[in-house]
Amino acid sequence: MxxxxxxxxxxxxxxxxxxxxxxxxxxxxxxxxxxxxxxxxxxxxxxxxxxxxxxxxxxxxxxxxxxxxxxxxxxxxxxxxxxxxxxxxxxxxxxxxxxxxxxxxxxxxxxxxxxxxxxxxxxxxxxxxxxxxxxxxxxxxxxxxxxxxSAHMTYVEYVDSIQDARLVIDMLVGAQQRLMVYPDQGFMIRQEIPHPVIEAFERLRAAGFTSRLIPGRIT
Structure with missing residues (x-):
């Protein structure tokens, strides 16, 4: 749930x-x-x-x-x-x-x-x-x-199409972590991340949506 x-x-x-x-x-x-x-x-x-x-x-x-x-x-x-x-x-x-x-x-x-x-x-x-x-x-x-x-879909429409809400959220959390970590490793350009986005990421990680996170990273 x-x-x-x-x-x-x-x-x-x-x-x-x-x-x-x-x-x-x-x-x-x-x-x-x-x-x-x-x-x-x-x-x-x-x-x-x-x-x-x-x-x-x-x-x-x-x-x-x-x-x-x-x-x-x-x-x-x-x-x-x-x-x-x-x-x-x-x-x-x-x-x-x-x-x-x-x-x-x-x-x-x-x-x-x-x-x-x-x-x-x-x-x-x-x-x-x-x-x-x-x-x-x-x-x-x-x-x-x-x-x-990408496909012109709302978040809810996309979840309905995949039929796996946890997978989609896990993927979102993993993508967000990489935006925060990879610029320092030279894999991406750096982009400004608004504070509410960081807070949302932290709450989802704390809630256990972690299957697509980079192992061993705190961020």
Missing amino acids: ISTQAWADAQELWDFQQMGHEARPCSVAIGLGSHDLGVADVTADLYHRGLTPLIVFTGATSRTTRDVMPRGEAEHYRERALDLGVPAEAILVEPRARNTGENITLSRALLEGHGVPVVSALLVSKPYEERRSYATACKIWPDVTWVSA
Whole structure:
């Protein structure tokens, strides 16, 4: 049972993760692998809207996806996009990345290997990881203009679609921790975090939403 306070705190983190970018034409769309096939749906929609001529799906498997996406996140995303009418020649697959930093690094190498010039990129993620993904991409590939994109859903709608509120809150807490910790480690750009967001994170951590936290970190 999720308490009223935990729901409110999760909403606080959800709202902070939203970058509020307006989708616009870009050199490429990069769909970040995860358990959520909705990322592939959004990426396919961006292609069909004429906002990108090329898609990269990136991701291996994780403890969350190894059973439901045994062929790898990027491959399952590719199959979904094909089912949605995206032509095979418009999709590149990067099958090795196991974290967001590798998603960007290996996608960059893949695009460079194919001789694709990238000035701007639509960065497609789960809604609750927009800011985390953006901060990582800006650090690793700073000469690209990044435009965040995700499914247009409210927090409650997203939880209903996943059917696992604890997983979503755990993921939100993990994403928030990384925004606080990773800039000091050189993995992300630093962003100002409002005090109410930090307080919400601390309450959720104290309430036990800790399965996606970095082991051994106090923050």
